[in-house]
Amino acid sequence: MLREWQMERPKLLLSIHGGSENFSLSPKVKQTFSKGLITAALSTGAWILSDGINTGVSKYVGEAVKTFGSHDLRKRNTVGITPWGVIDNNTDLIGRDAFRPYYPVGNPFSKRSCLSGFHSHFLLVDDGTQGKHGCQHGLRQKLEKQIQLQKIHPRLNQGVPVVCVVVEGGPAIVSTVLDYVSRAPPVPVFVFKGSGRAADLLAFLHKHTSSYGLYFWIST
Numbered sequence: 001m002l003r004e005w006q007m008e009r010p011k012l013l014l015s016i017h018g019g020s021e022n023f024s025l026s027p028k029v030k031q032t033f034s035k036g037l038i039t040a041a042l043s044t045g046a047w048i049l050s051d052g053i054n055t056g057v058s059k060y061v062g063e064a065v066k067t068f069g070s071h072d073l074r075k076r077n078t079v080g081i082t083p084w085g086v087i088d089n090n091t092d093l094i095g096r097d098a099f100r101p102y103y104p105v106g107n108p109f110s111k112r113s114c115l116s117g118f119h120s121h122f123l124l125v126d127d128g129t130q131g132k133h134g135c136q137h138g139l140r141q142k143l144e145k146q147i148q149l150q151k152i153h154p155r156l157n158q159g160v161p162v163v164c165v166v167v168e169g170g171p172a173i174v175s176t177v178l179d180y181v182s183r184a185p186p187v188p189v190f191v192f193k194g195s196g197r198a199a200d201l202l203a204f205l206h207k208h209t210s211s212y213g214l215y216f217w218i219s220t
Contacts, residue, residue: 005121007077010160011152012046015144017176018057018167019197020113020133025060025167029194032219033167034064041077042070047147049140051133052080052122053087053113054104057167062118073120080119081140083133084126088112093124134172141179164189169198177202181215190217 001007014037025033041048048065050058061078069076084090088110093100104117111131115122123143127135148159164180164187166173180187193203206216 001079001121007047007121008045008074009150009152010045010047010077010147012040012044013144013147013160013162014041014046014048014165015140015162016048016050016057016061016165016167017173018060018169018195018199020051020053020056020058022055022059023168023196025195029192029219030060033060033192033195035068036219037061037064037165038068042075046077048078049144050078050080050116050119051136052082052116052119054116055113057169058116058119060167062116065118069118076118076120078119078121080116080122081136081143082115082122082124083129083135084124085128085130085132085135086113087124088114090124137176162187166191166195166199166202168192168196171198173198174202186215188215188217190219192219 002009016037037048040046048061050061052058054062058080065076065078087093089102092102102115104114123139125136125139129135144162148162150160152158152160164177166177166189177189180189189202191199191202191206193200202216203218206218
């Protein structure tokens with residue numbers, strides 16, 4: 001990614017997790033998430049990872065980049081790691097060493113999703129399935145761990161820190177968060193309370209238990 005896309009080496013990795021289907025956020029939560037995410041990314045030189053589709057939490061990531069992102073496209077290091085089988089008109093993307101125009105306009109009659117036009121780069125993961133999410137998680141987990149091993153500066157013996165950010169989400173998000181806080185060292189998790197479903201459940205559990213308290217931040 002550094003060589004082929006000439007991306008700047010990240011000093012922080014913000015991994016965004018949440019629902020893949022469309023959901024509503026209150027104006028307060030949306031503003032806090034959008035402005036906070038981009039401010040954190042620009043001030044630290046972070047990469048942002050999401051599923052890269054124009055629905056669910058990835059859509060909110062794209063809208064945040066559109067509204068608050070840098071006008072310098074080289075600083076928009078927002079990477080979508082996307083299942084090939086869920087992308088609408090994915091055959092338009094097939095080609096080698098060629099420019100392939102893609103128009104992220106969703107078909108209202110299609111059960112698939114279009115890519116978010118406000119992500120800067122995409123890794124498309126194909127396991128042969130059609131219309132199913134999930135095959136990207138293994139690659140995403142391995143990529144995050146590989147990025148963690150990279151030094152934030154050649155003269156510093158410090159790897160790239162990772163932060164998990166949770167907005168809404170279904171049951172699988174709970175397992176994802178458990179994986180993050182169970183790593184050695186644990187990965188900090190930032191949960192947006194009020195965004196719904198898994199995020200609100202995690203916020204409730206954090207309030208009423210002491211488990212993993214040092215690695216959880218709750219936005220209210």
